[in-house]
Amino acid sequence: LNTVMYAQKKTDISTISEKTLSSILEKNRTYYTQGKVADYIPELGKMDAKAIAFSVVGKNGRVLNVGDVHKKFTMQSISKIIALMIAVNEKGEANVFDKMGYFGTDKPFNYFSNLETTGKPLNPMMNAGAILTTSLISGEGEKPFLKILDMVRYITKDQTIGYNTSVYESEKSTGHRNRGMFYLMKNNGLISGNEDQLDNYFKQCSIELTAEDLAKIGYFFANECVRFDGDAQYKNVELAKLVESQMLIAGMYEFSGEYARTVGLPSKSGVGGGITVSVPGKMGIGVFSPALDQHGNSSAGYHMILDLVKQYDLSLF
Ligand code: DON
Numbered sequence: 459l460n461t462v463m464y465a466q467k468k469t470d471i472s473t474i475s476e477k478t479l480s481s482i483l484e485k486n487r488t489y490y491t492q493g494k495v496a497d498y499i500p501e502l503g504k505m506d507a508k509a510i511a512f513s514v515v516g517k518n519g520r521v522l523n524v525g526d527v528h529k530k531f532t533m534q535s536i537s538k539i540i541a542l543m544i545a546v547n548e549k550g551e552a553n554v555f556d557k558m559g560y561f562g563t564d565k566p567f568n569y570f571s572n573l574e575t576t577g578k579p580l581n582p583m584m585n586a587g588a589i590l591t592t593s594l595i596s597g598e599g600e601k602p603f604l605k606i607l608d609m610v611r612y613i614t615k616d617q618t619i620g621y622n623t624s625v626y627e628s629e630k631s632t633g634h635r636n637r638g639m640f641y642l643m644k645n646n647g648l649i650s651g652n653e654d655q656l657d658n659y660f661k662q663c664s665i666e667l668t669a670e671d672l673a674k675i676g677y678f679f680a681n682e683c684v685r686f687d688g689d690a691q692y693k694n695v696e697l698a699k700l701v702e703s704q705m706l707i708a709g710m711y712e713f714s715g716e717y718a719r720t721v722g723l724p725s726k727s728g729v730g731g732g733i734t735v736s737v738p739g740k741m742g743i744g745v746f747s748p749a750l751d752q753h754g755n756s757s758a759g760y761h762m763i764l765d766l767v768k769q770y771d772l773s774l775f
Pocket residue numbers: 533534535536567585629636663727728729730754755
């Protein structure tokens with residue numbers, strides 16, 4: 459009987475409360491000391507390493523938030539899943555993936571030497587693929603970026619979301635490696651536009667939001683592109699499966715395989731310290747803690763996710 463009761467309690471996600479999240483957060487708070495705030499973009503290095511937040515968005519729009527709930531940070535690479543959604547909506551999956559692969563990776567996010575050999579980015583989650591994805595979104599100048607921003611505002615239902623111009627300027631003036639990939643892809647005939655397209659990538663990385671917003675994004679892809687409040691104007695089962703599969707195999711870069719073993723859920727990290735997680739059909743999780751591990755993923759964030767997943771048996775496997 460005890461076993462049965464325990465099994466029921468474990469999987470009933472409606473029992474997750476702010477108290478649950480709070481005890482997990484406190485248990486993992488000090489993991490920031492094992493990581494390092496990203497400083498390869500000078501402006502990112504100014505983040506408070508001790509800031510931490512943990513959010514869950516479940517069915518019927520139930521929102522749970524603990525920690526520094528109002529703290530905003532830049533979404534960075536998490537914007538890549540939004541760009542992928544828009545590019546595929548506009549161009550179709552076959553056209554987008556004619557130009558890049560569906561490959562998993564053992565390489566860090568800014569790897570691109572395969573552009574010299576196979577010619578195409580490995581996947582849309584690493585920088586090369588993401589820069590290409592954004593260049594496939596139609597519109598002149600900053601229009602493609604504005605579409606990404608509007609989609610983030612729609613999914614989070616927050617029209618006040620904007621982007622951090624200091625982080626953007628800082629990325630633009632130091633992102634020579636990204637500029638290198640951009641021109642190599644232009645040389646390979648994958649990109650036809652000018653550097654405005656690269657600027658759109660820098661801008662999308664600089665969009666500022668909270669852990670709750672990330673949980674809402676996680677919820678959206680976990681639920682067939684239906685928003686947390688039930689709005690279904692973008693409902694698309696296949697698109698959600700595509701985005702979730704890319705998150706699963708490459709969303710945590712070279713750590714994705716080990717992450718699939720330990721967490722087992724589609725997730726996307728950003729060097730701003732955020733991670734968004736989709737629990738298919740159930741809920742979204744958003745975490746924030748800016749100190750990163752050696753793979754560029756939030757250190758405390760990963761451990762908070764891991765504990766919640768273990769406690770409620772959330773892994774897909
Ligand atoms: O391209 C860059 O360098 C960053 N703006 C985004 C990279 C990122 O978030 C990689 N992630 N963990």
